[in-house]
Amino acid sequence: MKTRLSLTVNGETHEVLVPVHKTLLEVLREDLGLTGTKHGCELGECGTCTVLVEGEPVLSCLALPVEMEGRAITTVEGMAEGSTLHPLQQAFAELGAAQCGYCTPGILLTAQRLLEDNPVPTRTEIKEALAGNLCRCTGYTKILDAVELAALRMGRQPAAGR
Numbered sequence: 476m477k478t479r480l481s482l483t484v485n486g487e488t489h490e491v492l493v494p495v496h497k498t499l500l501e502v503l504r505e506d507l508g509l510t511g512t513k514h515g516c517e518l519g520e521c522g523t524c525t526v527l528v529e530g531e532p533v534l535s536c537l538a539l540p541v542e543m544e545g546r547a548i549t550t551v552e553g554m555a556e557g558s559t560l561h562p563l564q565q566a567f568a569e570l571g572a573a574q575c576g577y578c579t580p581g582i583l584l585t586a587q588r589l590l591e592d593n594p595v596p597t598r599t600e601i602k603e604a605l606a607g608n609l610c611r612c613t614g615y616t617k618i619l620d621a622v623e624l625a626a627l628r629m630g631r632q633p634a635a636g637r
Contacts, residue, residue: 480544484509485553493540500524500535503550511551511580515609522608525581526550532585551580554587562625563587572621574612582608586622595626 482489484507491506500517503509503526515523517536524535527549554561563583566572573579582605589596589604596604601622602615610618 478541480540482507482540482543482548483546484548485550486547491540495539495541497540498536499526499533499538499540499543499548502540503535503548509550509552513577513580515578515581520609521578522581522585523578525584525608527584527588530588530591532588549584551583554583561587562628563590563622566621566624566628567618570617570621570624572613572617574610578608578610578612582610582618586625589622590626590629594629596622598623 477492477494479490479492482491482502484503489507491502493502493506500512500514503512504514512526512535513523515521515536517524519534519537522534525532526535527533528538528543529546530549554564560568561583563586567579567583585605585608586601589601593600598619601619605615605618605622
């Protein structure tokens with residue numbers, strides 16, 4: 476059985492006809508061609524498939540598209556403004572925070588939400604926010620450095636003693 480849905484992804488409305496059992500992750504990648512969102516564990520444990528729904532991190536491997544109708548979905552492709560990278564994307568590129576890059580989209584979107592909620596996070600707060608996003612390539616140091624650099628560039632100076 477298929478259902479017709481209208482999904483708003485990265486500010487654009489898409490009409491899709493999808494089987495009811497298909498996950499949001501599968502629809503984004505297979506039906507909309509947005510391959511920045513990655514298949515990881517498909518159990519909701521690695522964070523690789525994280526997207527933002529109404530600004531909140533959601534594991535797209537566990538979400539059904541029918542639940543997303545009428546809600547704004549943002550994928551990693553929606554972070555940049557035209558050819559201008561989001562400050563997080565720029566910092567990750569400059570500091571080499573993405574090694575193989577597989578986990579990076581989920582980490583970037585999770586970090587984006589963190590900085591919206593907490594413009595001046597401590598390193599501990601960054602670690603806590605990113606705890607659900609696993610990376611097999613790094614020791615996380617460059618990832619944490621990149622989030623701090625992006626916060627700094629976004630005009631969010633660390634408070635004294637942080």
